[in-house]
Amino acid sequence: MNVLVIGANGQIGRQVVGLLKESKNHTPRAMVRSEEQAGRFERDGVETIVADLEGSVEQLTRAMVGIDAVVFAAGSGGHTGPDKTLLIDLDGAVKSMEAAEKGGIGRFILISALQANHRENWNETIRPYYVAKHYADRALTESSLDYTIIRPGGLMNTPGTGRVTAAENLEGGSISREDVARTIVAALDEDKTIRRAFDLVAGDTSIAEALEKI
């Protein structure tokens, strides 16, 4: 599949692009915010498109021409305020879904966050973040897209183990960004993840087996 990675310059996004580039079945297109970022990917032989999630749905639709699947791994990050959380994690995600629908792209993988589906467990200090994740997830489940929503626990930069726990309702936990990236790419090849949402933390099961059982 030709896969558009939104948030390609991010910590998970970069790893997803690398894995897609190495894979036999997929080819990445990295969506980034600046020409400078694009140059870095292009020097590695990765196709790029410069676009901003604060732009229009039409711009995002153009970024998706020739694409079979979208991976949304963007996020406003902890250094910005709730305004950017709303604009990127919620509106940026929903505009990407609208663009995918307009472009006739079936497959859409969204990185959400553990507990986004349980309002009663939202951390008070980052409540707007959970609101954004929650309603982006809801918009995707109500779309016509062949979605997969992955809700990882706390993200770490430790090396991946290739072993995870994936289930509908986990209480807590953490996971390496590398294993999240591997899970995203594996989900593209596992049809059982279509129109499914699940939590993801470090565990004992191989990623392929965990997704097969989801």
Ligand SMILES: NC(=O)c1ccc[n+]([C@@H]2O[C@H](COP(=O)([O-])OP(=O)(O)OC[C@H]3O[C@@H](n4cnc5c(N)ncnc54)[C@H](OP(=O)(O)O)[C@@H]3O)[C@@H](O)[C@H]2O)c1
């Ligand atoms: N931190 C956690 O413990 C945790 C837990 C669960 C889920 N998550 C979620 O996991 C996802 C990925 O995390 P990460 O650590 O890989 O994030 P990250 O390193 O902060 O990457 C986010 C990417 O989004 C891009 N972005 C921001 N605003 C944009 C815009 N207006 N247009 C286009 N791209 C934009 C950034 O671009 P630039 O590179 O140009 O800045 C960056 O490349 C996020 O959605 C996050 O909320 C995080």
